[in-house]
Amino acid sequence: MAGHEVAPQTGPRSLLAQLDTQPRVRAFLQRAVESGRASHAYLFVGAPGAGKLDAAWALAQALICPHGGCGACEACVRVARHTHSDVHYLAPESATGYLIGQTRDLIDEVALAPIRAAHKVYILDRADQLRANSANSLLKTLEEPPEDVTFILLGTSSDTILPTIVSRCQCVPFRMVSPVEAAAAVCRSTGLPQERCRMAVAVAGSPTRAIEFLKSAERQEARRAMLRAIDSLAHADEADVLSAAKGLIKAVKAPLADVERTQKAVLERDADYLSRGALKQLEERNKREITARERSGIMEVLASARSLLRDALIALEHAPGGVVNTDAQETVGRLVAATGTAGVLAALDAVAEAEQAVRHNVTPQLAFEVMLLDIRKALSCPS
Structure with a gap:
């Protein structure tokens, strides 16, 4: 069946290891995790399809995993499946951006202890839609979050995000990835034909999500x-x-x-x-x-x-x-x-x-x- 065509891997791979199209970002994040010096807040910026959300989940897995992102333990599997209770994904809930209520609920939740792990991660997609009224309530938390909390904000450019937010985050730029390059990465991971991988990238938007689509x-x-x-x-x-x-x-x-x-x-x-x-x-x-x-x-x-x-x-x-x-x-x-x-x-x-x-x-x-x-x-x- 189509859903079982992906070739089996020789062993479990962490999500970070799968960031084939962003080797510099992968190396940077790996060093930060291994050294124990990961920032409390990151801002991933780059064009759509560059793999920012994939990288956010990868970093979350490495931070949540007690082994730094082994890819095989229960925590890693839960993060990879987006079912870990201590990794939170947020996106704007209105046409005009994030609601004040969203950020207030986020701030209240940040103060609570993790449920399963020793760490919590918050992924905020489309951070350029954090308007002044909702962003202001988040600024203090971004500047001084609890030690067990990491924020990962995603946007297309730091120029479209409020400077007060940018200044509180470590900015990580993502280079543009061509569809051909993305499809080649999917081919390497799955062993499937190039044309099938091109289709999957066109539909899913990034190599990691294309691999999930093909499964x-x-x-x-x-x-x-x-x-x-x-x-x-x-x-x-x-x-x-x-x-x-x-x-x-x-x-x-x-x-x-x-x-x-x-x-x-x-x-x-x-x-x-x-x-x-x-x-x-x-x-x-x-x-x-x-x-x-x-x-x-x-x-x-x-x-x-x-x-x-x-x-x-x-x-x-x-x-x-x-x-x-x-x-x-x-x-x-x-x-x-x-x-x-x-x-x-x-x-x-x-x-x-x-x-x-x-x-x-x-x-x-x-x-x-x-x-x-x-x-x-x-x-x-x-x-």
Whole structure:
């Protein structure tokens, strides 16, 4: 099956060891951990797809692991699966950025002792959306956090983040990683063909997440569901479009079942020795994790749509770069035969608008419905 095609590793590898496309960052973070001189706050900056979030989870694993990130112990496995109770991932909860309530809850939670490990790590994605009102309440905590706490903030550039935040963090720049280089890293890790790895990087966004994508039959099926939905639009009526959008949501949620089962098992196992407050904290964290994973899955299938339409545009314009979705060349051919450059560009705009709608907390199914209807209209443009 597609979900079992990744070649087995010769032994467990830490997440840091897997940062093949950022060797300087990997070496820098490894030295910091091994010397015991890791900063209390980092700011990872670089272009989307550079692997900042991968590196954040890697550093978290190395800090949480009692052996500095062995990759094999229970703590390392939990961090790699994003289920460790002492590693917290946060993203903006509103269209305008982080809410004041988010940062206040964060500050209150920072003061609590770790649940399982001797350390706690907070990953703050899109730190450029920490506005002045929410950032000010976080500044003192960033400057003087408890000794067992590390903050890792992620952004595209230090110029887009409040200077008062930048000054309290150790800045770690990430270099741009080309899709070809990222795909090569996935090939080395999985042993899979180059074209399959290119597709995975285009969908998942980074080498580490591409490897995870290739291990998941459900995530690959969600991608195929999106490709089928677009392929069928030429002959679809509105009822068909609404049904396709509903099916896409179901496909996105399919991989979450295993996560929810794992969360439930951990709660049941730990219920006897955790306090009521710690259990409530863990339950809230589990809910946030499911929400974040669902959002990630939605953005992943939208990336699948964008990648397919990009292939159609390349075919129409005879542009360099080559088709990424080699397993969907017949679909690409039908799109090219049905429309022209203007139609594909309009369809790509519809995908971009859907991505923006999801970021602004529009109901995902509604975002899918509007996008598919707009793509159907765009692709009806004569070639």
